[in-house]
Amino acid sequence: MPDNINYKEILKREGIKNTKHRCSIIEILGKSDAPVTAEDIFIRLHESSKSICLSTVYRTLETLISKGLVSKTIISSDNRAVYELNTAEHKHHLVCVGCKRMVSIDGCPFNEYEKEIQGKNGFDITGHKLEIYGFCPECRTDKET
Known part of the structure; x- marks a missing residue:
């Protein structure tokens, strides 16, 4: 996804309240070349000095999924859930x-x-x-x- 994407605008367009955690999570997904786990997102947030609970990451992902912004895939070989932004x-x-x-x-x-x-x-x-x-x-x- 291009770097000039306004993540706040995406959330607003979908009627999702703009919070720093939601923006950070959607930004990580937008900049990822491949699907990522909730744990990967959690680690990246902590590496960038953003304090968040893993449960908040999961809740935020579920909110983004319910609005159609994010897709969740279960990798059948090891039953992992991975997430990525929905694109065209x-x-x-x-x-x-x-x-x-x-x-x-x-x-x-x-x-x-x-x-x-x-x-x-x-x-x-x-x-x-x-x-x-x-x-x-x-x-x-x-x-x-």
Whole structure:
């Protein structure tokens, strides 16, 4: 997300009260290249000298989810919840089973098949998520040595 985003304006537009914690959390999500856990957000806030309880991070994330600003994904390999800002384009991820790092995939490899699947099954598809599991280059190198 671009650096010139006004996070206060985003909260205002969605009818969410502007607090320093909410702005800080949405800013962290906006600047993250990959989805992050609530614990990651908590650590980043403390590293920037912002005092907040982990429970406040979770409550804030749930508020942002309820307004459609943030999406929550459960990583099935280890049952972790990760969060990211909702954008116009949905994202899919590569998940390293070694270090748990996530990398977003550019574009959606599933879009071309969605209409075909919908037609074959008569299913009205409203969305999807794709997680691909494997080993990142660093973990693959460690595994081979």
